[in-house]
Amino acid sequence: MNIVILGMGTVGQSIAEMLTGKNHSVTVVDRAPDICHDVAERLDVHAKEGEATNSSLMFQIGIASADLCIAVTDEDTTNLIACSMAKAMGAKRTICRVLSEDYQEVSTFDCQRHFKIDRLLSIENLTALELATVIRNPESVAVENFARGMIEMQEIEVEADTKAVGVALRDMHFPPGVRVGSITHKKSSVVAGPDDEVEVGDRVTLIGTHEDVDQVKRLFEHINTARQSIVIGGGGRIGYHLARILEGPRNHITIFERDSARCAILAEQLEHTTVLHGDATQLRLLEEERIGQADVYVAAMGDDEDNIISAVEASELGTQKTMSVIQRTDYARVVKKLGIDRTVSPREVAAKQVLSFLTYGPVLSRTSFSGIEVIEVEVQKDSPATKYPLQELPLPEQCLIAGIMRDEFVRVANADDAFEAGDVVVALVQADNLDEATVLFST
Amino acid sequence: MNWKLLRKQLGIIALLVAAAMLVSVPWAFPQFGQTSEIEAEGLRGLLSGIFISAIIGIILTFSGKNAQGPIYRREALAVVGLGWILAGLLGAIPFYISQTQRAPEIPMSVADAIFESMSGLTTTGSSVLSDVEMPQTGKPAIPRCILFWRSFTHFLGGMGIVVLFVALLGHLGGAKLLFQREVSGLARDTLQPRIAQTARILWIIYVGLNLGCFTLLKLSGMTVFDALCHAFGTLATGGFSTRNASIGAFESPYIRTTIIFFMILGGTNYTLFYLLWKQQWKTVLSNREYQVYLFILLSCTLGIGSLLWQANSNNQGTDEPVLVRSLFHVASIMTTTGYATDDFNLWPAFPKAILILLMFVGGSVGSTGGGVKVLRWMLLARILLLEVFHAFRPQVVRPLRLGHQVLDPEVRHDVVVYIAIVFLVFAGSWIFFLAIQPESLWDHTEQSEPLRDSATAVIASINNIGPGLGVVGPTQTYGKFSDFGKIFLTMLMLLGRLEYFTLLVLFYPSFWKTH
Numbered sequence: 001m002n003i004v005i006l007g008m009g010t011v012g013q014s015i016a017e018m019l020t021g022k023n024h025s026v027t028v029v030d031r032a033p034d035i036c037h038d039v040a041e042r043l044d045v046h047a048k049e050g051e052a053t054n055s056s057l058m059f060q061i062g063i064a065s066a067d068l069c070i071a072v073t074d075e076d077t078t079n080l081i082a083c084s085m086a087k088a089m090g091a092k093r094t095i096c097r098v099l100s101e102d103y104q105e106v107s108t109f110d111c112q113r114h115f116k117i118d119r120l121l122s123i124e125n126l127t128a129l130e131l132a133t134v135i136r137n138p139e140s141v142a143v144e145n146f147a148r149g150m151i152e153m154q155e156i157e158v159e160a161d162t163k164a165v166g167v168a169l170r171d172m173h174f175p176p177g178v179r180v181g182s183i184t185h186k187k188s189s190v191v192a193g194p195d196d197e198v199e200v201g202d203r204v205t206l207i208g209t210h211e212d213v214d215q216v217k218r219l220f221e222h223i224n225t226a227r228q229s230i231v232i233g234g235g236g237r238i239g240y241h242l243a244r245i246l247e248g249p250r251n252h253i254t255i256f257e258r259d260s261a262r263c264a265i266l267a268e269q270l271e272h273t274t275v276l277h278g279d280a281t282q283l284r285l286l287e288e289e290r291i292g293q294a295d296v297y298v299a300a301m302g303d304d305e306d307n308i309i310s311a312v313e314a315s316e317l318g319t320q321k322t323m324s325v326i327q328r329t330d331y332a333r334v335v336k337k338l339g340i341d342r343t344v345s346p347r348e349v350a351a352k353q354v355l356s357f358l359t360y361g362p363v364l365s366r367t368s369f370s371g372i373e374v375i376e377v378e379v380q381k382d383s384p385a386t387k388y389p390l391q392e393l394p395l396p397e398q399c400l401i402a403g404i405m406r407d408e409f410v411r412v413a414n415a416d417d418a419f420e421a422g423d424v425v426v427a428l429v430q431a432d433n434l435d436e437a438t439v440l441f442s443t
Numbered sequence: 444m445n446w447k448l449l450r451k452q453l454g455i456i457a458l459l460v461a462a463a464m465l466v467s468v469p470w471a472f473p474q475f476g477q478t479s480e481i482e483a484e485g486l487r488g489l490l491s492g493i494f495i496s497a498i499i500g501i502i503l504t505f506s507g508k509n510a511q512g513p514i515y516r517r518e519a520l521a522v523v524g525l526g527w528i529l530a531g532l533l534g535a536i537p538f539y540i541s542q543t544q545r546a547p548e549i550p551m552s553v554a555d556a557i558f559e560s561m562s563g564l565t566t567t568g569s570s571v572l573s574d575v576e577m578p579q580t581g582k583p584a585i586p587r588c589i590l591f592w593r594s595f596t597h598f599l600g601g602m603g604i605v606v607l608f609v610a611l612l613g614h615l616g617g618a619k620l621l622f623q624r625e626v627s628g629l630a631r632d633t634l635q636p637r638i639a640q641t642a643r644i645l646w647i648i649y650v651g652l653n654l655g656c657f658t659l660l661k662l663s664g665m666t667v668f669d670a671l672c673h674a675f676g677t678l679a680t681g682g683f684s685t686r687n688a689s690i691g692a693f694e695s696p697y698i699r700t701t702i703i704f705f706m707i708l709g710g711t712n713y714t715l716f717y718l719l720w721k722q723q724w725k726t727v728l729s730n731r732e733y734q735v736y737l738f739i740l741l742s743c744t745l746g747i748g749s750l751l752w753q754a755n756s757n758n759q760g761t762d763e764p765v766l767v768r769s770l771f772h773v774a775s776i777m778t779t780t781g782y783a784t785d786d787f788n789l790w791p792a793f794p795k796a797i798l799i800l801l802m803f804v805g806g807s808v809g810s811t812g813g814g815v816k817v818l819r820w821m822l823l824a825r826i827l828l829l830e831v832f833h834a835f836r837p838q839v840v841r842p843l844r845l846g847h848q849v850l851d852p853e854v855r856h857d858v859v860v861y862i863a864i865v866f867l868v869f870a871g872s873w874i875f876f877l878a879i880q881p882e883s884l885w886d887h888t889e890q891s892e893p894l895r896d897s898a899t900a901v902i903a904s905i906n907n908i909g910p911g912l913g914v915v916g917p918t919q920t921y922g923k924f925s926d927f928g929k930i931f932l933t934m935l936m937l938l939g940r941l942e943y944f945t946l947l948v949l950f951y952p953s954f955w956k957t958h
Contacts, residue, residue: 260840263840264840264842267840267842271847275839275840275841276838276839277838277839277840278838
């Protein structure tokens with residue numbers, strides 16, 4: 001694949017490194033000559049010095065024949081403009097990194113649609129989402145988010161003495177916003193049909209909005225609904241997003257932040273979160289605020305060493321579960337030994353997103369999920385899918401349409417839903433039937 | 444200080460006052476072409492008032508004809524502060540020249556006239572007049588045109604002279620600064636990008652409400668004259684009446700409900716009316732301050748109502764339901780109007796105490812009501828909670844919120860300072876006022892209690908209410924105080940109307956100095 005990366009910061013470099021490792025042909029652009037030089041020397045890439053939004057430079061590096069253009073400079077506006085230009089000049093797909101949440105807010109203006117960007121990549125938000133998923137669903141085996149994080153897919157293990165055991169799925173009366181995706185019985189997975197039943201020890205995937213999935217989960221497992229107390233060290237972007245995602249009646253959140261100006265902003269934005277002005281690496285403060293009694297501690301400061309120190313301190317003080325954001329992947333192994341329960345690396349999160357996006361045709365992203373492929377497909381103009389409602393669509397066996405995203409609204413698919421060109425469909429399909437399914441959405 | 448500009452602006456205000464006096468002239472002729480002896484006196488007073496105001500206005504405007512330069516903060520403060528003082532003085536001329544009698548055979552002194560005029564403009568509604576009509580015959584003891592002027596000052600001052608001035612002549616530079624000095628400190632959000640437009644909308648709403656109130660009062664059986672005067676007194680939250688017994692003179696339950704309804708509207712933030720007009724129901728219904736305003740109003744009504752019922756003080760010669768009486772007075776005191784149907788002086792102590800506290804509450808921000816304003820109390824309560832919390836967890840950062848909206852950190856400081864000033868001014872004035880009144884004034888009857896009465900006189904003045912307790916109770920007047928005492932109370936009224944700072948800066952020597 002021909003891939004162009006604009007901006008060679010730490011994120012850009014780690015993406016370039018990952019992509020060259022997978023034998024893609026990568027061209028990188030950066031403003032700083034020494035960085036270009038360094039990257040060109042270290043990696044098998046074509047490096048070019050210049051501005052990301054310079055059209056003649058873009059033309060020179062062959063943006064017209066690029067399969068993917070990734071804009072990861074440190075300025076949101078540059079990224080947006082560059083992606084928009086790249087798309088107009090012929091790049092097939094674009095990924096745009098954004099820092100500010102303003103551009104992801106779709107209620108007033110859909111920036112992604114306006115600039116014809118295929119994916120807005122908010123690494124901080126995705127990192128926070130990953131941390132939040134672990135906190136929210138400690139029992140779940142795996143959780144994935146689709147459609148800008150608005151649809152969630154969880155894999156859970158069916159426990160004994162739950163309502164779901166031995167009942168056909170069609171008789172369980174789920175709320176309309178939830179589907180059972182797949183059932184894994186003794187290591188073989190099937191996409192769930194209405195007549196299937198689950199047994200104790202099976203794993204099922206649930207797809208739907210966060211709230212609905214949480215509700216339906218109770219049919220399959222015993223959930224501890226006690227209020228959780230969560231402490232976040234560091235109120236940067238990750239800390240902020242994490243608090244925002246977790247805010248709710250079930251969680252009590254406290255954030256430590258060193259910068260008083262940032263504290264004021266956080267306290268303004270996060271109405272139900274306790275914002276503390278202080279350094280989370282200071283033992284005295286952690287003690288005074290009774291970190292030991294917290295259920296979860298998440299270290300999300302900008303500095304790996306600070307994160308490790310404070311997470312270890314929290315764990316020493318008696319916090320039940322400690323997590324940390326770690327930028328440098330080489331720390332990951334050591335950290336496990338220090339008693340930190342979970343680490344999340346923003347770079348890996350970004351890499352995973354980019355990887356799922358290396359697809360052709362209408363498929364926007366593709367993720368493997370215990371033997372089943374979860375794809376996000378964009379419905380093409382005049383494709384077969386636009387001609388029938390969902391119940392008459394000749395879907396292959398073992399294929400489930402989980403969600404439909406039209407404009408900024410996401411919903412779980414119904415039997416009489418019809419597709420329109422431009423809709424993004426989240427589908428589960430057995431790996432063997434993938435091509436058969438994608439054909440339905442392409443011209 | 445740009446003196447020329449100041450003179451020019453003050454000149455316009457004087458001309459505005461002259462124009463306002465013209466409106467009262469027709470009332471000197473009850474039947475066309477005829478005028479009684481007493482009306483002639485009134486007409487003489489009004490005409491001299493118009494003449495003097497116009498001359499002063501013309502002189503000031505001319506002397507500031509070539510005024511240049513923009514209005515800065517200082518000029519704005521000076522125009523508003525001095526403008527109100529000037530308007531109060533000019534407004535006093537008709538009272539003085541017409542030889543209006545404050546009590547039988549005692550014509551008003553200069554201090555009386557200034558007191559009456561300023562009390563009207565600041566929408567306080569305290570009066571020195573003991574009889575506005577002959578007690579037995581019901582014939583006018585005071586010329587109708589003067590009585591009309593008295594009520595009309597409420598109308599002028601309710602929405603504000605300077606707001607009117609900006610609405611009419613908004614193209615003048617510095618309109619925004621002027622506007623902000625007169626409008627309540629927390630309601631400075633403008634409805635429209637252009638300040639003149641905002642001022643015009645406010646006046647349109649205000650005039651509209653006055654018309655509505657007038658129509659309903661007329662339909663309930665008042666004469667045109669009474670209906671107009673009482674509409675002015677109600678919506679401006681003033682309190683001047685054309686009857687000795689205030690609203691008590693009107694037995695009709697329709698009149699009383701109309702007055703109650705419009706007093707409550709007068710204490711409402713005018714922005715809400717604008718939003719209603721724009722059909723933004725949700726914003727109006729979710730307004731926290733208004734919810735609290737209505738809550739205080741209703742809970743105090745129930746509280747006082749049940750106390751009165753318990754005390755069985757239903758013996759004031761009315762068979763009106765206790766709750767209606769209670770609602771009337773709670774609304775009247777809380778919105779700082781000051782109308783009365785009962786002599787609440789005769790109530791038991793507890794309901795009277797509630798009324799005294801209500802005097803400090805006041806109406807909503809952005810209303811014509813005076814007082815500290817409901818929003819400031821809500822914010823103070825929250826600020827104190829935050830401060831107590833801060834004492835044991837100082838590291839926690841918590842912004843001041845109103846609903847979901849986060850307020851500027853400055854507001855936190857402003858609210859506390861404001862309320863501190865209110866109480867300092869109250870305490871200082873109380874002592875001072877007691878000191879300047881001759882001991883002989885207090886006749887040591889049951890009705891006179893120097894500490895209580897002087898305190899309520901001061902409270903009723905700084906909060907622009909009108910009646911207090913005891914010798915300044917609803918059936919009493921302020922006429923008995925010394926001239927100096929009256930002038931002092933006049934200053935307090937203006938201080939309260941302009942929310943302290945605008946007037947206080949005028950006493951700061953360095954304010955006037957140009958470096």
